[in-house]
Amino acid sequence: MSLSLKTHIVAFIDLLGFSSMVSHDCEKPDGEQKYISKLFDIHTKTKEISASLPGMSLTQFSDSVVLSVPYSADNFSSICKIISDFQYDLLCSGILCRGGISYGKHFSTEDFLFSHGLIDAYNIESKLALNPRVVISKALIELVFGSTGNVNSELILEENDGLFFLGYLNGESAAGNLVVLENVLPEKLSEHPSIRAKQIWLIDYFNNKYPENKIRESHRFSLCRA
Missing domain, CATH: 3.30.70.1230 (Nucleotide cyclase, GGDEF domain)
Known part of the structure; x- marks a missing residue:
């Protein structure tokens, strides 16, 4: 064969x-x-x-x-x-x-x-x-x-x-896609580096697609005060 x-x-x-x-x-x-x-x-x-x-x-x-x-x-x-x-x-x-x-x-x-x-x-x-x-x-x-x-x-x-x-x-709209995205994004992002990186990537993807409807602007660093 x-x-x-x-x-x-x-x-x-x-x-x-x-x-x-x-x-x-x-x-x-x-x-x-x-x-x-x-x-x-x-x-x-x-x-x-x-x-x-x-x-x-x-x-x-x-x-x-x-x-x-x-x-x-x-x-x-x-x-x-x-x-x-x-x-x-x-x-x-x-x-x-x-x-x-x-x-x-x-x-x-x-x-x-x-x-x-x-x-x-x-x-x-x-x-x-x-x-x-x-x-x-x-x-x-x-x-x-x-x-x-x-x-x-x-x-x-x-x-x-x-x-x-x-x-x-x-989805048909930014609002519809936001609802879908929030379903997989916890209110507080994961402390596990690999999982957190994927969550941040999703946020950046949404923000790039909908620049007028950005969500959860990333503030990666905060000042540690004595």
């Missing part, structure tokens, strides 16, 4: 705080689970949407989500929209994620996956994304747009670290 490796766009998404979600639901009695239904409903909704895109594949196992589709510029736009909406749906349920999108030779079935594109996407997620954002490889950006200076998409943002990521505050 000859198997063919073809160029695909591949995304790897990591659900942040998954261990805590599993612990919460497994320790609660029936009827008091909080996360399993949300995650399953979002997965089902995204899979139904993905079915309309020929060759699209979506697989979730544990805290990892893999999406792939044969490469084309149109498919790039479509998978970006699907991932952006997936990330927003998670956010609306109080769940954060981060990820990477790349491309490369890829083969998969329902229970087998062999992919160079997935390796690249995973490396982007684990080494570059850091914050709750889905970062797109510059090589893929250049393949689609010709160069990083020609990016033309309402969904794609460039951060000051030079990385491109998918925008996902997809």
Whole structure:
């Protein structure tokens, strides 16, 4: 049997705080689970949407989500929209994620996956994304747009670290997105450095998108008085 490796766009998404979600639901009695239904409903909704895109594949196992589709510029736009909406749906349920999108030779079935594109996407997620954002490889950006200076998409943002990521505050208004964001931001930000950095990033993302409606201006330093 000859198997063919073809160029695909591949995304790897990591659900942040998954261990805590599993612990919460497994320790609660029936009827008091909080996360399993949300995650399953979002997965089902995204899979139904993905079915309309020929060759699209979506697989979730544990805290990892893999999406792939044969490469084309149109498919790039479509998978970006699907991932952006997936990330927003998670956010609306109080769940954060981060990820990477790349491309490369890829083969998969329902229970087998062999992919160079997935390796690249995973490396982007684990080494570059850091914050709750889905970062797109510059090589893929250049393949689609010709160069990083020609990016033309309402969904794609460039951060000051030079990385491109998918925008996902997809509510209809600043007020609507603020309600969603406040659902994941505690009144007092975490003292854990990694968690706090992600919370501050979310605030900065909102403030950049809505400069006239800024929230929680960051005052990082205070004077210690004797």
